[in-house]
Amino acid sequence: xxxxxxxxxxxxxxxxxxxxxxxxxxxxxxxxxxxxxxxxxxxxxxxxxxxxxxxxxxxxxxxxxxxxxxxxxxxxxxxxxxxxxxxxxxxxxxxxxxxxxxxxxxxxxxxxxxxxxxxxxxxxxxxxxxxxxxxxxxxxxxxxxxxxxxxxxxxxxxxxxxxxxxxxxxxxxxxxxxxxxxxxxxxxxxxxxxxxxxxxxxxxxxxxxxxxxxxxxxxxxxxxxxxxxxxxxxxxxxxxxxxxxxxxxxxxxxxxxxxxxxxxxxxxxxxxxxxxxxxxxxxxxxxxxxxxxxxxxxxxxxxxxxxxxxxxxxxxxxxxxxxxxxxxxxxxxxxxxxxxxxxxxxxxxxxxxxxxxxxxxxxxxxxxxxxxxxxxxxxxxxxxxxxxxxxxxxxxxxxxxxxxxxxxxxxxxxxxxxxxxxxxxxxxxxxxxxxxxxxxxxxxxxxxxxxxxxxxxxxxxxxxxxxxxxxxxxxxxxxxxxxxxxxxxxxxxxxxxxxxxxxxxxxxxxxxxxxxxxxxxxxxxxxxxxxxxxxxxxxxxxxxxxxxxxxxxxxxxxxxxxxxxxxxxxxxxxxxxxxxxxxxxxxxxxxxxxxxxxxxxxxxxxxxxxxxxxxxxxxxxxxxxxxxxxxxxxxxxxxxxxxxxxxxxxxxxxxxxxxxxxxxxxxxxxxxxxxxxxxxxxxxxxxxxxxxxxxxxxxxxxxxxxxxxxxxxxxxxxxxxxxxxxxxxxxxxxxxxxxxxxxxxxxxxxxxxxxxxxxxxxxxxxxxxxxxxxxxxxxxxxxxxxxxxxxxxxxxxxxxxxxxxxxxxxxxxxxxxxxxxxxxxxxxxxxxxxxxxxxxxxxxxxxxxxxxxxxxxxxxxxxxxxxxxxxxxxxxxxxxxxxxxxxxxxxxxxxxxxxxxxxxxxxxxxxxxxxxxxxxxxxxxxxxxxxxxxxxxxxxxxxxxxxxxxxxxxxxxxxxxxxxxxxxxxxxxxxxxxxxxx
Ligand code: ADP
Numbered sequence: 001x002x003x004x005x006x007x008x009x010x011x012x013x014x015x016x017x018x019x020x021x022x023x024x025x026x027x028x029x030x031x032x033x034x035x036x037x038x039x040x041x042x043x044x045x046x047x048x049x050x051x052x053x054x055x056x057x058x059x060x061x062x063x064x065x066x067x068x069x070x071x072x073x074x075x076x077x078x079x080x081x082x083x084x085x086x087x088x089x090x091x092x093x094x095x096x097x098x099x100x101x102x103x104x105x106x107x108x109x110x111x112x113x114x115x116x117x118x119x120x121x122x123x124x125x126x127x128x129x130x131x132x133x134x135x136x137x138x139x140x141x142x143x144x145x146x147x148x149x150x151x152x153x154x155x156x157x158x159x160x161x162x163x164x165x166x167x168x169x170x171x172x173x174x175x176x177x178x179x180x181x182x183x184x185x186x187x188x189x190x191x192x193x194x195x196x197x198x199x200x201x202x203x204x205x206x207x208x209x210x211x212x213x214x215x216x217x218x219x220x221x222x223x224x225x226x227x228x229x230x231x232x233x234x235x236x237x238x239x240x241x242x243x244x245x246x247x248x249x250x251x252x253x254x255x256x257x258x259x260x261x262x263x264x265x266x267x268x269x270x271x272x273x274x275x276x277x278x279x280x281x282x283x284x285x286x287x288x289x290x291x292x293x294x295x296x297x298x299x300x301x302x303x304x305x306x307x308x309x310x311x312x313x314x315x316x317x318x319x320x321x322x323x324x325x326x327x328x329x330x331x332x333x334x335x336x337x338x339x340x341x342x343x344x345x346x347x348x349x350x351x352x353x354x355x356x357x358x359x360x361x362x363x364x365x366x367x368x369x370x371x372x373x374x375x376x377x378x379x380x381x382x383x384x385x386x387x388x389x390x391x392x393x394x395x396x397x398x399x400x401x402x403x404x405x406x407x408x409x410x411x412x413x414x415x416x417x418x419x420x421x422x423x424x425x426x427x428x429x430x431x432x433x434x435x436x437x438x439x440x441x442x443x444x445x446x447x448x449x450x451x452x453x454x455x456x457x458x459x460x461x462x463x464x465x466x467x468x469x470x471x472x473x474x475x476x477x478x479x480x481x482x483x484x485x486x487x488x489x490x491x492x493x494x495x496x497x498x499x500x501x502x503x504x505x506x507x508x509x510x511x512x513x514x515x516x517x518x519x520x521x522x523x524x525x526x527x528x529x530x531x532x533x534x535x536x537x538x539x540x541x542x543x544x545x546x547x548x549x550x551x552x553x554x555x556x557x558x559x560x561x562x563x564x565x566x567x568x569x570x571x572x573x574x575x576x577x578x579x580x581x582x583x584x585x586x587x588x589x590x591x592x593x594x595x596x597x598x599x600x601x602x603x604x605x606x607x608x609x610x611x612x613x614x615x616x617x618x619x620x621x622x623x624x625x626x627x628x629x630x631x632x633x634x635x636x637x638x639x640x641x642x643x644x645x646x647x648x649x650x651x652x653x654x655x656x657x658x659x660x661x662x663x664x665x666x667x668x669x670x671x672x673x674x675x676x677x678x679x680x681x682x683x684x685x686x687x688x689x690x691x692x693x694x695x696x697x698x699x700x701x702x703x704x705x706x707x708x709x710x711x712x713x714x715x716x717x718x719x720x721x722x723x724x725x726x727x728x729x730x731x732x733x734x735x736x737x738x739x740x741x742x743x744x745x746x747x748x749x750x751x752x753x754x755x756x757x758x759x760x761x762x763x764x765x766x767x768x769x770x771x772x773x774x775x776x777x778x779x780x781x782x783x784x785x786x787x788x789x790x791x792x793x794x795x796x797x798x799x800x801x802x803x804x805x806x807x808x809x810x811x812x813x814x815x816x817x818x819x820x821x822x823x824x825x826x827x828x829x830x831x832x833x834x835x836x837x838x839x840x841x842x843x844x845x846x847x848x849x850x851x852x853x854x855x856x857x858x859x860x861x862x863x864x865x866x867x868x869x870x871x872x873x874x875x876x877x878x879x880x881x882x883x884x885x886x887x888x889x890x891x892x893x894x895x896x897x898x899x900x901x902x903x904x905x906x907x908x909x910x911x912x913x914x915x916x917x918x919x920x921x922x923x924x925x926x927x928x929x930x931x932x933x934x935x936x937x938x939x940x941x942x943x944x945x946x947x948x949x950x951x952x953x954x955x956x957x958x959x960x961x962x963x964x965x966x967x968x969x970x971x972x973x974x975x976x977x978x979x980x981x982x
Contacts, residue, residue, distance in 0.1 A: 102217060105184075107148045109148050112147040112287065116201060117201050122197070123197050125215070127214065143187050143199070144184050235299070235300050246278075246279055366388065372412075375416055391404050403509055403510075418528055418529055422488065428485065433482075467585075470606050473605075473806075474654075476534060494537050495541050496537030502568070506570065519574075531580075536584050539590035550592040606653025609646050613639070617642065638770045798812075801877065809904055809930075814893045824860075826840060828869075834878070842883060851895075884905055887968075905936070906938060913964050921946050938962075943961045946961075
């Protein structure tokens with residue numbers, strides 16, 4: 001601030017003013033002079049020239065002025081000389097200046113003006129300004145400039161704005177005089193532009209008295225320095241110190257640069273007093289210190305004062321440098337960091353490591369979420385936003401960074417609000433279900449009902465379907481078909497043995513290797529928010545050590561709760577209400593009750609031989625053949641072979657084993673064909689011909705897809721290739737086997753390509769699988785434990801059981817252990833559960849009562865210790881349906897009578913002999929058929945269940961429905977009781 005003020009004071013060495021010609025030349029060199037030059041206007045030099053002659057009270061004549069002008073020019077020529085002569089002032093002394101004994105007093109508010117320096121001031125007082133202009137016109141451009149004293153009581157070091165300046169402008173006459181320092185400078189007014197007046201200092205003055213009030217005019221004494229000895233050592237030393245300090249300051253301080261040139265040019269010319277004035281004038285010292293220098297007439301003391309000022313200046317300059325350096329260091333440190341970071345980025349980009357870059361990462365996440373922004377719930381958007389900010393703040397190598405990155409990855413990848421269009425077209429669904437599965441009409445009907453309700457309601461949510469049944473009956477594949485029919489994505493996960501709740505609910509993010517739960521993983525993998533999720537083996541849910549998987553699953557499935565399903569990892573609620581859940585189970589009794597409550601059970605009991613034949617023929621065989629790349633005309637599996645396979649190898653309820661066996665057969669056939677030299681390259685040409693035919697028929701644009709997918713069509717197209725009747729005949733002649741069935745369907749469709757193909761086929765023998773050579777393909781039939789006896793011996797009766805694997809038949813055998821008066825007892829073996837053990841005890845008691853009634857003299861139960869066994873002892877058995885079988889077995893032994901041939905029964909007996917209903921009628925019936933049972937006994941309460949069965953299941957069975965054990969007794973031991981045959 002102070003320095004700026006100093007610079008604004010437009011400082012010039014006095015010699016320019018003293019030598020106008022030189023000044024004019026200098027004007028071109030110094031920018032500041034140029035400025036002043038413009039202020040002066042074109043007449044500047046003339047004025048300067050005249051100034052030598054005129055002062056305010058000058059009465060010199062024009063001729064004198066001209067002489068003075070010439071003299072001034074002479075002075076210029078002898079510049080050095082003039083300067084050295086003018087030892088008392090910077091401006092060469094002129095007689096006219098000496099005559100200026102009464103001058104207008106101008107107040108200087110900021111600094112005193114030193115001789116030889118310019119200073120612009122602003123004159124607000126119009127009257128004063130006018131007088132100054134007049135004076136200049138009268139070629140008397142002189143005035144006195146005096147520093148204004150501070151008002152009493154104010155601190156000169158405190159800046160208070162322009163208040164004091166204002167008050168000075170208002171002061172007049174004596175009041176103003178009082179506020180002026182006595183010692184000032186005689187100034188020449190070099191230019192007036194508006195209210196700006198440029199002053200050039202000439203010599204020191206002292207006010208003696210006031211002459212006029214307005215404008216304030218004062219009488220002055222011209223001051224001269226005290227005489228001194230130029231060669232005084234102390235004086236010299238002091239001046240040298242001033243010079244070296246000045247040099248130092250000018251070198252270090254950038255603010256003083258303007259003065260450097262002047263200094264360098266004129267320092268040699270300066271005498272001691274001018275050196276002192278120069279130092280004080282260019283220093284940033286406060287006005288009072290400067291005034292002190294101005295007032296000092298002792299040259300040595302003046303030099304010393306100046307030295308103090310500029311020494312102080314140097315300290316300030318050093319401080320300024322230190323500050324500048326510190327700031328520069330800070331800035332350059334930041335810059336360096338920035339630069340290195342930029343370089344690092346560039347290097348990473350170059351090395352292809354950019355993906356790890358935070359910005360690239362967040363750009364990726366932002367791009368992902370940008371696409372979903374409209375559908376994404378606001379609370380999720382907010383979390384993503386927060387996490388993105390967090391990501392930017394974290395160190396890329398920190399573990400929290402990778403946690404946040406993974407979290408954002410999951411959050412942004414989920415299909416927020418992205419739904420596939422649901423298809424509620426019942427006909428379309430029917431088509432798809434039939435396409436994928438044979439039979440199961442009741443199951444399909446239930447599914448269609450479900451879809452119909454969905455159509456009417458506009459949504460299929462809110463219900464959980466549970467498909468129950470033995471393994472391999474098609475539960476999973478039906479689930480897949482439902483998804484296809486509804487046009488939903490399909491996702492399957494098994495909860496069998498699941499004990500960790502985190503599998504469903506996810507881990508908390510803070511764990512190492514934390515993962516979200518299955519549902520979130522599902523949504524990520526399917527990419528839609530309304531998939532069909534198949535939860536497999538829900539009856540085998542494990543027991544958790546911490547937390548109950550069943551309740552976690554309930555939270556997931558319950559339509560009330562899953563609108564806001566909260567995964568621990570994701571930590572934001574997700575809406576699962578649009579997800580359609582389908583569960584599968586083998587035994588519904590094992591499903592936790594709260595879950596079972598919310599489910600709609602659709603039971604699939606298993607297949608009878610006839611159904612298995614169809615499934616094998618129309619689905620399994622076809623798929624397997626395609627999977628093995630075998631053409632229909634290259635192979636034939638006869639009905640007899642299939643039947644043998646089903647009856648002797650695959651007697652379980654489902655068809656998975658059957659599928660395996662068929663695969664086994666086809667793999668063997670494939671090997672055989674290849675050994676014969678067949679290579680079935682994919683027949684592109686024939687396929688494309690078929691495609692173009694189809695699409696040209698204009699049916700639909702998706703014809704190609706349909707054909708590629710639909711095995712039936714593909715078969716047909718292959719069949720089309722073997723339609724040449726001639727070659728067909730040849731086929732029949734050459735090969736001793738029947739022609740492929742499909743050929744008959746495509747007769748008449750002649751195709752030359754097909755003929756060529758067929759010619760190739762001719763050479764190979766068609767592989768025929770018949771019941772006679774079935775063993776070659778699938779090995780010997782496995783031993784069937786279900787039918788041990790052709791005719792059951794005394795004490796052995798066939799019962800019907802229902803297990804997770806479907807229905808099955810089992811024998812119950814009783815034999816005598818030892819006889820003795822009152823030794824009647826019962827020993828049990830065969831891995832029986834508690835329920836069955838109790839059943840056996842009850843049977844023992846009820847059997848005894850029945851025998852007492854039928855043969856009152858028979859003491860068998862009282863005297864014989866019995867052993868009851870259920871074969872296949874390695875399989876644990878339990879269930880409340882073997883009671884009547886056990887009684888019958890004991891009675892048979894007691895009476896020494898075998899039961900009726902091909903009879904099987906099921907039902908639990910109370911102590912009073914009443915028969916209780918059982919479950920799994922269909923499964924048991926199917927199992928009985930498999931074991932070639934002809935007569936069946938069911939509890940009367942189960943008649944309705946039986947009646948609902950498909951007629952092909954009931955066909956040919958003699959079924960009895962009984963209320964009491966007495967009826968069973970009659971049926972088993974006397975075959976003349978009333979019967980009912982379906
Ligand atoms: P589950 O889930 O009940 O154990 P899957 O769905 O895995 O049984 O079925 C086993 C195989 O049997 C699948 O290849 C399926 O296509 C086939 N399958 C089952 N039932 C039928 C059926 N009715 N029609 C056609 N294929 C069937």
